[in-house]
Amino acid sequence: MRWRSGRQSSNIEDRRQLGTGAKVGGIGVIIMALIGLLMGADPMQMLGMVGKEFLGGGTQTVSSRRVAGNDEEAKFVSTILADTEDVWTPMFRQMGGRYTPPKLVLFTDQINSACGYSTAATGPFYCPGDNKVYIDLGFFNELKALGAEGDFARAYVLGHEIGHHVQNELGISQQVSSLQQRMDEANANRLSVLLELQADCYAGVWAHHAQRQRNLLEPGDLEEGLQAAASIGDDRLQRMSGRRINPDAFTHGTSAQRVQWFKTGFQSGNLKTCDTFQALK
Structure with missing residues (x-):
């Protein structure tokens, strides 16, 4: 990606710090993860727990709230955040609205937000209660371990979370x-999956305009984004964790669905094509 020449966003809160508390040892993490899977926990969260222990993610720290000048990954997410601002602000204006950019919070290991207490095992998330995206940069190590490498794979993840803010x-x-x-659990969960797939589509819409306006992508970048979408599909994660494929336990959609909706947004650049709820109407 041609991201280094882009501006950095001012909407960054850097809450990384030393001394985040005692950690469970490697065997303990594996046992906790297995128990969680047996109890029906989100496979992505459980893989995140193991990844944090064995991939060593999230150990980089800074003492100030601004992004450190030599902090490459933090500079990357700050630049991508700025690019999403430069896409969504005029798009909302064209629709007759006003886009209020979210804050992006960098943390290490654990964080308190308006959505409650979370650990890095949750993965990146958007909290509508405070309009903030939260990410432990160690997640990018886990993403790579899942087979999704490259700058645009990471940018896709950020684009998805910003999609939730949209x-x-x-x-x-x-x-x-x-x-x-007003729904039972199964149908309520189905709506959650459709919401996640729409965020994938919105990530594609952002990428479409970023490429059209700033020629952000280099050869192979789109493939990196598609690989990232495929790598974190629910069916693939369930299979990797040794579980049978159970659609009722999906939280984000299958690999094929995530790829399909990201491509839909990228090819059209139009929010109207991202109606994942159409099948319910």
Whole structure:
């Protein structure tokens, strides 16, 4: 990706710090992960627990709230965040609205947000309660271990989380939450998956405009994004964890679905093509 010449966002909160507390040893992490899987926990979270222990992610620290000048990964996410701002702000203006960019919070190991206490095992997440995206940069090591390498693989992950913020800005998240309160668990979970797939599509929309306006992508970058989408599909993660494929336990959609919706957004650059809920109408 041609990201180094881009501006960095001012909407960064760097909360990484030393002394995040005692950690469970390697065997303990594996046991906890296996118990979690048996109890129906999200496979991505459980793989994250093991990845944090054995891949050594999230150990980089800084003392200030600004991104350190020699902190390559932090500079990368700050630059990609700025690019999403430069895409979504004019798009909202064209729709007659106003885009309020989210804050992106860098943390190490654990964090408290308006959505409660979370660990790095959760993976990157968006909290609508405070309009912030949270990420432990060690997740990029886990992403690589899952077979998704390269700058654009990481940018896709950020684009997906910003996609959730776009959903929140458009009121889609609130509509889905209201519907889920009147549904049984299976149908409510199905809506959650469709919401995640739409965020994949929105990531594609961002990438479309970033490429069109700033020629951000280099040869092979699109393939990196598609590989990232495929690598973190629910079916693949369940298979990697030794479980049978159980659609009722999906949280983000299959590898094929994630690739399909990212490609849909990338090819069209149009939010209207990202109606993953169309099948329910």
